[in-house]
Amino acid sequence: MAHQVAAENLQRPFTITIVYKGLPENGALNAMHGPKALEIISKYFREWAWEVLGIRLSDDDAKSLQDGKTVRLTQQIKPYYDAFYELVKEYTRIYSQSMRQQQ
Secondary structure (H helix, E strand, C coil): CHHHHHHHCCCCCCCCCCCCCCCCCCCCCCHHHHHHHHHHHHHHHHHHHHHHHCCCCCHHHHHHHHCCCHHHCCCCCHHHHHHHHHHHHHHHHHHHHHHHHHC
16 A cells, blocks of 8 residues: 555655554464464474474475475474474463553
8 A cells, every 4th residue: 555655656645554453362373473473483493393302304394384284294293393382372472461461
């Protein structure tokens, strides 16, 4: 929208409003948070798996994470990913709650 306004007249002012609806009450991180959120979670999971568990992901597991297809993770990796994901959800819930309390 801003691009369209600026393309018409670069001198004309405009306002951009961002509406943040927060996380769902259950703290789920899903497609509504966009592929970037899943990309970030996947990146940190790979690092966590290596640094904490000493596990290097197979090429197939790395590709599944990159594609956002966590259901395709191997039986060895999937439980660790699920546990990591639950930790991220809980951290996000706590952080979101603390930010609301500060307002």
